[in-house]
């Protein structure tokens with residue numbers, strides 16, 4: 001007699017398998033997943049901007065855009081006190097299509113700094129006018145184990161026979177390309193894996209702060225901005241700062257950690273994953289406003305908010321153009337540490353997210369006309 005497995009047992013097995021690979025996410029994890037997975041390389045930020053605005057809309061008084069695609073959200077306080085800008089950038093690193101060769105292989109151009117060794121064997125999505133096209137980024141078979149392959153020797157294989165077939169999918173030069181990389185909560189629940197933490201985690205922090213500000217009183221105008229094109233030209237911060245005209249600014253970004261296995265330590269990096277918000281002491285683009293940095297540092301000490309420091313020798317963020325606006329804007333870069341900088345699969349720590357949200361909420365709560373007056377320079381009496 002032939003035995004068959006009852007369908008309900010198959011269904012049970014399938015749902016058990018499903019549960020094994022799908023995760024129950026809390027509200028913050030769901031929000032971070034949406035931000036991380038939204039495709040939005042420099043110049044093509046709109047999907048990320050839409051997710052950001054969806055979360056901001058119920059939390060702010062007004063949502064504006066600038067002409068390059070930047071988002072400006074306004075949350076009024078109990079007084080029209082200092083104009084406080086909190087900035088993160090919408091764009092992620094990625095690529096754009098350069099050309100398609102006669103065999104249908106897609107050559108690409110980087111948007112933002114991409115480390116060649118991290119690119120090979122990645123699945124990528126080309127966003128065409130006809131919809132997304134899956135491909136794999138790779139190179140030829142004769143690669144020496146330790147050799148870094150130049151980008152010119154790489155291509156994206158979309159699985160077609162020739163250029164005409166690739167073009168029929170809608171692929172054309174300048175189409176944006178993102179990594180195919182799904183968000184995941186790792187084995188210790190606080191470790192979050194995903195693409196584009198640079199700088200979607202900054203957008204996530206802004207959303208967390210504005211959620212807190214629904215319950216808290218503040219005597220200032222908060223301008224939360226999502227800027228465009230940070231990874232290529234810092235252009236978006238130049239336009240948003242013009243629109244906001246801030247008295248003071250906090251910029252959010254990510255930076256590297258120094259808690260990896262041997263031979264990878266970097267002299268200038270001190271932060272460790274999970275040990276708190278990082279106060280930047282220097283980048284090639286900006287020295288943070290000393291009085292503001294000291295004030296924020298004392299606040300973190302007073303409230304026992306975990307914090308760390310980073311003296312970055314190179315690099316730069318939106319803080320560069322923002323602090324140079326008009327007569328100068330007291331600006332501080334607060335960042336979240338990320339393992340695997342500018343990669344398709346970065347790891348951040350939930351505690352760092354929480355301490356950054358908490359510190360910025362407290363900064364906003366305490367900033368009023370008097371505190372600002374103590375931070376700015378005065379003429380001789």
Ligand SMILES: [Zn+2]
Nearest residue numbers: 198199253254
């Ligand atoms: Zn960034």
